[in-house]
């Protein structure tokens with residue numbers, strides 16, 4: 001099941017309307033708060049001489065950090081505009097970006113054929129994917145890692161809905177960066193916690209380690225508190 005034209009257009013228009021300013025996308029936090037602590041959890045399980053592929057890399061902020069920890073880093077995203085952002089931001093850094101839809105099984109297989117069994121980093125992609133496309137996104141993780149790579153997947157949990165509701169219910173309306181997400185028809189924290197576990201298992205992925213965390217956002221509640229969205233991380237192996 002591929003993504004719908006509407007979903008694709010929503011992401012394309014979101015990224016076309018996003019400037020190159022650091023942190024303009026609400027999830028675009030400093031890697032010191034995300035890919036760096038995630039790497040501490042992931043590196044004991046991963047062969048860093050293998051490539052890391054950042055699935056749904058957005059503007060590539062986390063991918064650029066991963067390039068400092070792995071032999072080679074490749075970021076892929078559904079949105080052409082996101083990939084253009086990522087390439088501009090790379091500014092000569094040793095990192096590659098490619099437009100790719102994770103639900104396009106042929107394209108995912110071709111990427112695996114090109115790179116061999118690789119490591120995967122995937123931050124906050126399944127939780128907002130269209131329900132019918134989620135299994136294909138999980139299957140893409142399994143395809144890219146093959147038998148030798150490992151994956152680090154981190155997804156918003158249902159606890160995020162309460163935090164998002166608090167932000168949305170603010171008498172002054174949701175903060176601007178969050179409003180822009182909703183205005184583009186994007187649906188954060190739409191997947192249930194059990195569903196994510198089931199999708200990973202059905203893709204043949206085995207959980208080597210997991211735990212709770214938050215994904216710090218670049219936006220704040222009216223009381224000045226940073227929006228930190230509850231999330232769960234998984235280190236995964238294939239078959």
Ligand SMILES: C[S@@+](CC[C@H](N)C(=O)[O-])C[C@H]1O[C@@H](n2cnc3c(N)ncnc32)[C@H](O)[C@@H]1O
Nearest residue numbers: 011056057058077078079100101102103123124
């Ligand atoms: C919430 S953003 C997270 C971006 C990035 N992973 C990060 O943490 O900064 C989700 C990203 O997934 C991408 N995406 C959504 N569905 C996708 C798909 N089917 N294939 C590839 N990328 C996808 C979107 O374009 C968007 O950039």
